[in-house]
Amino acid sequence: MSRSPSAPVVPAPLLTLDEPSGxxxxxxxxxxxxxxLANSDAEAVAAWLQEYRGSPQTQRSYRREAERxxxxxxxxxxxxxxxxxxxxxxxxxxxxxxxPRELWIGPVKPRHHPGWRPFRGPLAPASRRQSLVIxxxxxxxxxxxxWLTHNPFRLMRDKRRRLDNRRSARVxxxxxxxxxxxxxxxxNRPLNEQASARSRTLWQRRRLxxxxxxxxxxxxxxxxxxxxxxxxxxxxxxxxxxxxxxxKLAEIPVxxxxxxxxxxxxxxxxxxxxxxxxDGPVLRRLDGKTPLGANQLYRLIRQALAEAADVMEQxxxxxxxxxxxxxxxxxxxxxxxxxxxxxxxxxLRYLAESARHSRLDTTARYLHTExxxxxxxxxxxxxxxxxxxxxx
Numbered sequence: 001m002s003r004s005p006s007a008p009v010v011p012a013p014l015l016t017l018d019e020p021s022g023x024x025x026x027x028x029x030x031x032x033x034x035x036x037l038a039n040s041d042a043e044a045v046a047a048w049l050q051e052y053r054g055s056p057q058t059q060r061s062y063r064r065e066a067e068r069x070x071x072x073x074x075x076x077x078x079x080x081x082x083x084x085x086x087x088x089x090x091x092x093x094x095x096x097x098x099x100p101r102e103l104w105i106g107p108v109k110p111r112h113h114p115g116w117r118p119f120r121g122p123l124a125p126a127s128r129r130q131s132l133v134i135x136x137x138x139x140x141x142x143x144x145x146x147w148l149t150h151n152p153f154r155l156m157r158d159k160r161r162r163l164d165n166r167r168s169a170r171v172x173x174x175x176x177x178x179x180x181x182x183x184x185x186x187x188n189r190p191l192n193e194q195a196s197a198r199s200r201t202l203w204q205r206r207r208l209x210x211x212x213x214x215x216x217x218x219x220x221x222x223x224x225x226x227x228x229x230x231x232x233x234x235x236x237x238x239x240x241x242x243x244x245x246x247x248k249l250a251e252i253p254v255x256x257x258x259x260x261x262x263x264x265x266x267x268x269x270x271x272x273x274x275x276x277x278x279d280g281p282v283l284r285r286l287d288g289k290t291p292l293g294a295n296q297l298y299r300l301i302r303q304a305l306a307e308a309a310d311v312m313e314q315x316x317x318x319x320x321x322x323x324x325x326x327x328x329x330x331x332x333x334x335x336x337x338x339x340x341x342x343x344x345x346x347x348l349r350y351l352a353e354s355a356r357h358s359r360l361d362t363t364a365r366y367l368h369t370e371x372x373x374x375x376x377x378x379x380x381x382x383x384x385x386x387x388x389x390x391x392x
Contacts, residue, residue, distance in 0.1 A: 011071040013111045014042045015063050034146035041080045044147045048138055055247050057221050065134045068118050085155040095123045108298050174335035179321050186308050208261045213333035215258040217354055220330050224294050226282040231275040244356040301330040
């Protein structure tokens with residue numbers, strides 16, 4: 001039985017990425033003429049997720065959005081078949097402000113940890129739009145599969161504005177260049193001569209993590225999966241072979257600064273560790289052998305950003321910059337990298353290759369040049385004494 005909305009409990013993970021077996025399925029629980037075997041909404045959604053098993057990163061992202069909807073419905077005592085048009089507005093408002101906060105929002109934890117929560121924080125407009133895009137696709141698939149009999153997303157009058165994910169505003173979640181330069185300088189502050197070997201390893205790893213994120217603009221899963229053998233030397237230049245979102249293979253130029261960080265890391269990892277030859281992970285735990293997991297890497301970056309914000313605040317730095325550092329997530333570093341490349345004059349076609357975007361208009365969100373020029377020209381328009389040819 002579904003839970004009562006008046007007695008909320010801590011949401012727990014519902015969806016695994018294992019293929020539902022359908023063993024023991026009761027025909028009474030399967031909608032008439034359904035093309036899938038499932039005992040529950042969770043099993044029906046798990047069947048949908050299996051369609052993306054060839055792209056693990058997409059599958060995990062879709063599971064997150066589907067799970068949030070199922071948990072929201074569950075605490076309201078509802079099933080997917082009861083979802084109606086007014087509920088979509090309520091759900092979107094919930095994504096913008098998940099309440100009660102202590103039940104829905106928390107730091108990154110393993111999925112079956114008691115402290116696991118479905119959200120890291122409220123979703124920004126672009127993230128809410130992306131969530132609705134994913135869920136519309138899920139409901140359409142379940143309708144086609146015979147699990148549902150209607151799709152309330154089709155009734156949204158402003159559906160085009162809400163669900164057309166191609167109409168994305170310019171990227172705003174990034175660190176402007178002066179703030180990034182301050183952060184990189186802080187990460188490179190010299191260690192005390194009496195620093196322990198562990199402290200030196202942590203210092204080196206932080207620099208490698210942030211340098212990797214900034215110089216190559218990877219997604220966090222790509223950083224965790226990167227191996228030294230993915231680096232290739234061709235015509236005296238290094239390239240990184242990466243399989244990204246949608247199982248797309250790409251080869252990205254590796255700048256000299258990145259190779260220097262990798263060489264320094266190999267010196268810590270021990271004899272025989274070398275880019276292009278050894279097969280060990282690029283980012284490793286303190287044992288110098290096993291790879292960093294995505295959750296650990298996420299926490300490592302957030303912790304470093306929080307520490308940097310504390311230091312800047314103690315030094316009397318710009319309050320807005322302090323806030324930006326506290327707000328920043330690991331994905332901000334990817335946005336920062338691509339934005340700064342665009343500002344440095346990297347051509348759009350190369351920027352799209354580095355980002356592994358399938359559409360140029362997605363990459364164009366990182367171009368702020370026209371905004372800057374528009375603002376520069378608009379600044380000539382002043383209340384007094386600033387307009388050429390001004391007449392009374």
